[in-house]
Amino acid sequence: MLFDIKNLHVSVGGKEILKGFNLSVNEGEVHAIMGPNGTGKSTLAAAITGREGYEITEGEIWFKGKNIMEMSPADRANEGIFLSFQYPVEIPGVSIQNFMRTAINAKREYQGLPNIPMPEFVKMMKEKQAMVEITAKLQNRYVNVGFSGGEKKKNEIFQMAMLEPQLAILDETDSGLDIDALRIVANGVNQLHNDNNAFIVITHYQRLLDYIVPDFVHVMYDGRIVKSGDKSLALELEEKGYEWIKDTIL
């Protein structure tokens, strides 16, 4: 098994948000996590990636056979966990190229490899940019500074393509995207998807799942998964609304 969360309880500022969350993900799988606002979806992403202020009070997170709960955020990333941020952060003064080169070399150092040779890096940049239809102009700009919502999300997928994670979490990657950008982003994800990696797609809407087809759909409510199924569950949810879930669990 690639990734396993067991009975995860997470508190933020003393308030319990995740209340016994369980999820198992195998290589090659796409899992969608849906649910109403405030149900703990983004908290889940933060806890997996090791963000400060998210206190794990109970439970375990396993990745590639390692318990990652004591690992720093950077080590988790270098192990192969990637988060596509719901709100990508602007970093003035740091160019995307410089940022990516630093990140790739950090990962290579973690793996005991030498720095990436420049020509290889340049070639990789070009290829991956083309994949998410990023214009050449974008690359010399500072990370996310002055990007439109769509550009920011494309940039996330571009970074994912560069870093080739084994587990990618897409946190509401569809929010703020028009239909063209959505298609490009989904297309990028589908190209990256293979038998060795896995995706967790966090979304409110079924729309994204037309493009990124999940093997499993989980519905989250009040800090845990209350219903799981295949892709038809997403359609049912879209039709019946989240009230239906609330009614079924009560």
Next chain:
Amino acid sequence: MENQDKIKITQERFIEYANNSMESISSCDIPKVKTLRQDALKRFIERGFPTKKMEKWRNSRMMECLSEDFNIESIENKNHDFCCVIQNLDTEVVTLTNGMFSEENSLRKLSNGIVIGSTRRAMQEYPELFEKYFGSCNINDDNGFYDINTALWQDGFFIYTPKNVVAERPIQIIKISDEDNNPFIQTRNLIIVESNAQLQIIDCDDSIKEQSSFVNSYTEIIIGENAQLENYKLQNLNDNSSLLNTNTVKQSSNSRLQTHVVSFNGGKIRNNIFVNINGEGAECNIYGLYLVDKTQHVDNQVKVNHNVANCNSNEKFKGILDNEATAVFNGHVLVAPNAQKTNAYQNNSNIILTDKAKINTMPFLEIYADDVKCSHGSSIGQLDQEAMFYMQQRGISKENARMLLMYAFAAEISNNIGIEALRERIDDMIKRRLKGELSCCENCVFQCSTPKEYDFKIDLSKI
């Protein structure tokens, strides 16, 4: 109160010294300079050193250093084989030790007509230039330090660029403090860039060893019509040093000034930059960067007077403060009633790394014309925690993420440096400073004589 008493005593010592030595100090002066000395001394006797009650000195810590037992009389002129090589940069080097030139070669004329060397010698050789320019820059903020400098200066550097001369090589001024008995060093400098001339100056303040000193440096800069000056000041002094550095600039029409003050280290530093824009179509860009830690203190005071129409000024100062360091920024742009179509921008941003570090910042606009574009802003913040996490999520360690953010912040200033080799050198120094590796060393703070390949953990190079 106790400190006030000590300042009083210091003041009295200066006055006594001035009364006893004025004659010998001014024995070779041209009449104009002699008169200026006497006037300045009179003013100093009346008002003394500035006090914290004065608005521009409210947050300054310079006066704390005045309670020391300065050596104001017998400052030694040491000869130094101080070598500072900036890789890939060929400069014309001038060295001053404790504010003085060594006797031989104290004034030289380059083949293109540029004259560089000792102010004292230059006054004797070129009295007509001193008659015309010395003491001609209006000082906006008269204070006792200016008075005492004008009254008692003995030497400093002089640079004269005649009409139409474009200097091929930057002039590099290295000023070293090396004196064991707590010297009070006063340097008086004069930079003249005549019309259509172009000049670049790299001006370094360094100290050797860890002794305390106070440098009171005053520089007048005259930029003629259509002339250009780039002035890069690098300050890397030991923590026991105090440096008060005043530049007053007079700009003629269509002239251009670009000045950078980069404060890497120093116990207490105050930079006063006063610019008078007296001719239309002139432009000045004033940049500053201060990276301070421990109990270091850096104070930048900028005043730009837009006296005429159609000129641009741009001020940008950035600082990173660690530990219990303190800093001050006062920016003041004054737009005169007839200075229409003025563009003036002021900005000061700071990153504060601890809750004990402190910055007092006050950008200030005073506008009497009605058709102008002026803006000012300042910010004080911590390292962006969102950005920190974002970078860590991409595999960059917390320490390196911190470094990358701080470097990116500082690089906005160093990116404007017009001499590429110098920009690279300063970039390298910024990185080392942020890693805590750059400090005063026995031989040379810049460690240039033994250049080593600097291995920076994360790759910050432009690609």
